[in-house]
Amino acid sequence: MNDPAQLARDLRHHYLFAALSEGQRARILAHVHIRGFNAAELLFSQGDPAHAFFVLQSGAVKLYRVSADGQEKVMRLIRPGQSFAESVMFMDDPRYPVHCTGIENGALISIECRAFVELLKESFDTSRAVMAKMAQRIQAHWDEIEALTLQNSRYRVVHYLLTLIPEGSRGAITVTLPARKIVIAAQLAVTPETLSRTLRTLSDEELIEVHEDVVRIPDVGRLQKHLH
Amino acid sequence: MNDPAQLARDLRHHYLFAALSEGQRARILAHVHIRGFNAAELLFSQGDPAHAFFVLQSGAVKLYRVSADGQEKVMRLIRPGQSFAESVMFMDDPRYPVHCTGIENGALISIECRAFVELLKESFDTSRAVMAKMAQRIQAHWDEIEALTLQNSRYRVVHYLLTLIPEGSRGAITVTLPARKIVIAAQLAVTPETLSRTLRTLSDEELIEVHEDVVRIPDVGRLQKHLH
DNA sequence: GGACGGCCTTGATACATATCAAGCTTGCGG
DNA sequence: CCGCAAGCTTGATATGTATCAAGGCCGTCC
Numbered sequence: 001m002n003d004p005a006q007l008a009r010d011l012r013h014h015y016l017f018a019a020l021s022e023g024q025r026a027r028i029l030a031h032v033h034i035r036g037f038n039a040a041e042l043l044f045s046q047g048d049p050a051h052a053f054f055v056l057q058s059g060a061v062k063l064y065r066v067s068a069d070g071q072e073k074v075m076r077l078i079r080p081g082q083s084f085a086e087s088v089m090f091m092d093d094p095r096y097p098v099h100c101t102g103i104e105n106g107a108l109i110s111i112e113c114r115a116f117v118e119l120l121k122e123s124f125d126t127s128r129a130v131m132a133k134m135a136q137r138i139q140a141h142w143d144e145i146e147a148l149t150l151q152n153s154r155y156r157v158v159h160y161l162l163t164l165i166p167e168g169s170r171g172a173i174t175v176t177l178p179a180r181k182i183v184i185a186a187q188l189a190v191t192p193e194t195l196s197r198t199l200r201t202l203s204d205e206e207l208i209e210v211h212e213d214v215v216r217i218p219d220v221g222r223l224q225k226h227l228h
Numbered sequence: 229m230n231d232p233a234q235l236a237r238d239l240r241h242h243y244l245f246a247a248l249s250e251g252q253r254a255r256i257l258a259h260v261h262i263r264g265f266n267a268a269e270l271l272f273s274q275g276d277p278a279h280a281f282f283v284l285q286s287g288a289v290k291l292y293r294v295s296a297d298g299q300e301k302v303m304r305l306i307r308p309g310q311s312f313a314e315s316v317m318f319m320d321d322p323r324y325p326v327h328c329t330g331i332e333n334g335a336l337i338s339i340e341c342r343a344f345v346e347l348l349k350e351s352f353d354t355s356r357a358v359m360a361k362m363a364q365r366i367q368a369h370w371d372e373i374e375a376l377t378l379q380n381s382r383y384r385v386v387h388y389l390l391t392l393i394p395e396g397s398r399g400a401i402t403v404t405l406p407a408r409k410i411v412i413a414a415q416l417a418v419t420p421e422t423l424s425r426t427l428r429t430l431s432d433e434e435l436i437e438v439h440e441d442v443v444r445i446p447d448v449g450r451l452q453k454h455l456h
Numbered sequence: 457g458g459a460c461g462g463c464c465t466t467g468a469t470a471c472a473t474a475t476c477a478a479g480c481t482t483g484c485g486g
Numbered sequence: 487c488c489g490c491a492a493g494c495t496t497g498a499t500a501t502g503t504a505t506c507a508a509g510g511c512c513g514t515c516c
């Protein structure tokens with residue numbers, strides 16, 4: 001897992017590195033590190049000075065904020081292959097804007113901001129890839145703000161389930177929840193109780209069947225129509 | 229207002245154009261256009277194909293989404309000098325992710341995406357400026373998502389008032405609301421009634437004084453302490 | 457193997473904010 | 487000058503979701 005050659009192979013097809021030449025890739029690898037982490041391990045805190053951004057190699061982490069009274073809002077759930085905190089590359093006083101904690105044992109790849117920005121100067125295609133990714137995130141944020149303000153908790157739960165299914169699925173499909181329900185609830189900005197009740201209601205309406213963390217959707221089209 | 233030389237002067241110090249050479253600036257100006265608009269005029273709709281992004285020259289516009297039952301959420305209120313929709317430059321199927329409508333008569337500068345991306349290829353400093361701006365927006369979105377999920381309406385109103393005052397102000401200060409209260413309420417994701425009641429409560433507590441669209445804050449520090 | 461502590465569910469209740477409704481003010485058009 | 491629509495405020499009521507509370511299940515640790 002800590003093998004540099006393996007790491008190079010892992011990153012070769014990642015959007016952040018795909019457009020680089022062999023030489024560039026070799027150069028940046030000197031500034032790429034990997035570390036293991038455990039479930040529940042705090043990886044960084046909101047406000048910490050930020051000199052690197054990340055790609056998750058394995059396991060899972062959550063990015064979240066906490067209110068004064070301890071309530072938690074999960075901003076993103078990160079799964080292997082996903083990158084996060086690229087934005088800190090472009091800040092004047094770079095600090096992580098969220099907390100990051102492991103939710104499953106895994107390994108995290110860190111990329112030094114300064115070195116990667118140097119690469120961006122040389123590789124417009126990489127810059128464009130970064131900008132495209134940031135544009136996607138902005139879109140996703142707007143969708144989330146809309147869901148939080150214009151839609152109710154049922155909509156958010158249904159919508160979330162639909163995001164878990166592969167692109168363009170029809171008919172019956174089974175998905176596995178990517179984290180414990182408490183974490184999913186914190187991502188959807190509802191209490192665990194409300195999530196539980198919403199899933200029960202959807203089950204009673206025979207729109208879904210829930211067994212532990214496995215959700216069967218007998219008819220994707222019908223569920224979509226129930227987005228309210 | 230439609231004078232190209234004036235337009236060139238307007239844009240020279242804008243972050244999107246500041247890093248360009250004279251030649252580059254001249255070239256992009258052929259792909260920059262300006263148009264007037266009226267209050268309440270629809271400038272584009274969510275889902276429209278997008279070939280340009282914008283800088284507001286004068287007046288004001290709102291970027292917003294609408295729910296199935298007609299409820300409106302203002303995503304951003306744009307004032308002169310501010311740019312918006314830069315993200316569409318980097319989309320595969322570029323479409324505006326929000327509606328845009330004038331709220332005061334004004335003029336809008338549009339910049340053709342294709343031409344600007346060509347410039348980005350040549351000017352890393354401009355690319356970096358765009359990326360920095362996108363990073364700022366992502367930060368702002370996270371702050372907004374936090375405010376919507378972890379904080380109540382009173383917090384959002386107080387926080388909003390504090391964003392209106394100049395950086396680092398202390399003591400007494402007077403601000404003018406940048407739009408009608410209905411629009412502000414739609415931005416804060418509360419009803420006009422709730423906004424009205426919240427402002428009244430704050431007045432009763434002598435944290436603010438409201439006269440029409442002018443808000444006097446006798447003690448900024450005291451208001452900040454009341455963020456809850 | 458038993459006890460403890462999370463996680464999840466379900467029920468009862470509380471509360472923040474929306475909704476509905478009415479009245480006031482202001483600006484504009486006839 | 488009057489009437490009317492739009493914006494804003496204030497009051498009464500409704501409602502969605504949180505909170506509080508209890509119980510069941512399961513995995514882990516002594």
